[in-house]
Amino acid sequence: MQSWGLVLETTVGVGERKHIEAFVMAQVEGDREAALAELERRARAYCPEHPRSPRRRRLFRHGDGFLLVINGAWQSYVTRFTLAELIEDSDRPRPTEAEDRTSPEAEEAVPPSTPRATAPWGIPAPGLECDDDGIPVKPAWLGRGDLP
Numbered sequence: 122m123q124s125w126g127l128v129l130e131t132t133v134g135v136g137e138r139k140h141i142e143a144f145v146m147a148q149v150e151g152d153r154e155a156a157l158a159e160l161e162r163r164a165r166a167y168c169p170e171h172p173r174s175p176r177r178r179r180l181f182r183h184g185d186g187f188l189l190v191i192n193g194a195w196q197s198y199v200t201r202f203t204l205a206e207l208i209e210d211s212d213r214p215r216p217t218e219a220e221d222r223t224s225p226e227a228e229e230a231v232p233p234s235t236p237r238a239t240a241p242w243g244i245p246a247p248g249l250e251c252d253d254d255g256i257p258v259k260p261a262w263l264g265r266g267d268l269p
Contacts, residue, residue: 123153129143131169153204157204169200179191186202
């Protein structure tokens with residue numbers, strides 16, 4: 122079964138500090154059409170931090186993704202939503218006991234890492250349990266031994 126990454130590239134900051142950052146919003150298992158439909162649903166619902174006073178919002182379909190252009194009072198902001206097939210993941214989940222016996226890749230399993238923080242603008246990091254609004258139920262820093 123294919124695994125698809127729903128990737129978001131968005132404009133962050135203002136003025137001379139304005140730049141583009143990329144985030145993996147989610148991973149979807151299944152066929153390309155279902156993953157593209159989920160990406161479109163997220164693109165239509167996405168509400169970026171900037172501009173604070175939007176004048177015009179346009180969502181375009183482009184290849185395997187969408188382009189959201191929002192014109193503000195002073196500047197335009199762009200968000201790109203891209204569907205990408207996952208080829209390799211260095212932080213894949215640890216296999217279950219049943220998979221250990223059947224999977225030749227079981228020896229290469231990577232142990233789970235420490236909890237990851239939530240990305241800016243409410244985009245939850247993969248693997249975190251979130252409520253209906255996408256807010257992590259347990260803060261990523263809670264229980265970490267490397268913090269004072």
